Amino acid sequence: MKITKTILRSALLAGFLAAAPLRADGPIQDRGEAVEKAHFERDRATILAMAGDYKVRFDMQESTPWLKGYEPLERKISGGHESVRVIEDTGTKIVLQHLLVVGEEGNEMVIKHWRQDWEYEPSRILAYTGPDTWEWTKVPERLRNGRWSQTVYQVDDSPRYAGWGEWQDSQGIRRWRSNWTWRPLARRDAVRNPIYDRYAAINRHQLTPTGWIHWQDNTKMMADAESEDGLKSVVQEYVLNTYDKFSGYNVAAADGYWAATKDYWAAVRAEWDSVADTKGGIRIEEESQTGTVISGRLLTIADEIRTGKTSQEGGIAEARQLIEHATTPRN
Incomplete structure (x- = not known):
């Protein structure tokens, strides 16, 4: 009940979201096999359309403070070039890998970036539930029909956050909106040792004439022993990541x-x-600088395999040991 209460509380604080009809999260009635198949195929085409080569702009802005005395940070804008590749497609599961290309022409470096897995009508998702912890969370059976989950993974392929929602058309725009999800701090915040330690968030993905956008509505939360649910809202943040098709890199x-x-x-x-x-x-x-404590080494192993310094077999064996020894059972 702790997570549910906190998420509902955050929803009230993010007042503008009240404009989104509650029925959007209700069950999708059976529309018949032909209509369901058409929706499914169009959903797939939309997800696959996010693959490509892009110029990316990351626009992050803290806005409304919910905690008295808190001063929102100045707006931060950055960008780069990113290639998004389909690395798995089983029909009901599509995996997109992001690869960031940085550096001057002729001296570029590739950074394995985030990954997004889309799954049709999943029975469960691997959701973030608090510091250092991800748990299997059931998707209510009555809400699975016609919906897709999106699970986002960090640069070392460890989980980051997960949510589920429906691809819809409104005002001539194709969009997907997640349920409320917990998210760990992004590096931009974690390295600052902030008073908040997680986000309660809604994510949207929308196609545009030139590519797509990822829009995030984040309520930054902090622990508070005096609150009924043990958490307190600090500030609202709006993040708009824009992907415009571009191959000039x-x-x-x-x-x-x-x-x-x-x-x-x-x-x-x-x-x-x-x-x-x-x-x-x-x-x-x-840890704030790298994500998981083994992230740096997992990425370095990949570079050593690429340059021939380490064999693929040896690199895989080391990676498996790192993951096994760094993780602990949830039960």
Whole structure:
């Protein structure tokens, strides 16, 4: 009940969201096989359309303070170039890997960035439930019909957050909106040692004429022993990540990195999945600079495989040991 109460409380604080009809989260009635199939295929096409090469703009702004005396941070804008690749498509599951290309022309560096997994009508999601902890959370059976979950993973393929929602059309715009989800702090906040330690968030993904956007509505939360639910809202943050199609950068560098390391990362993903299943979720210590405490080494192993310094077999074996030893059972 703690999470439910907190999320409802955050929803009240984020007053503008009241404009979104509550029925959007209600059950989707059976629309018949032909209509369901048409919706499913259009959903798939929308998700797959997010793959491509992009110029990316990250726009982050704290706005309304909910805590007396808190001064919102100044707006922060950054950007770069990002290649998004479909690395798995089973029909009901689509996996998109983001690869960030940074540096000057001729001296680019590829950073394995975030990953997003889309699953149709899932029975459960691996959701963030508090510091260092991700747990399997059931998706209510009556709410699965016609919906997709999105699970976002960190640069080392450890989980970050997960939610579920329906792809819809309104005002001529194709969009997906998540349920309320918990999220760990992003690095931009974690390195500041802030008073808040998590976000209660709603995520939206929408296609645009030139690409797509990822819009986040984050309520930044802090522990508070005196509150009924143990948490207090600090400030609202709005994040708009804009992906505009663009290939005027070294796209080949991104594809070259992935070709050299994709088998290693497939083994890493499989190990995280195995740990989540056998340990009832994932519990692993995080640090502000790198995410999980093993993130830096997992990324370095990939670079060593790419340059030939480490064999793929040896790198995979080390990665499996790191993940197994750094995680603890949830039960």
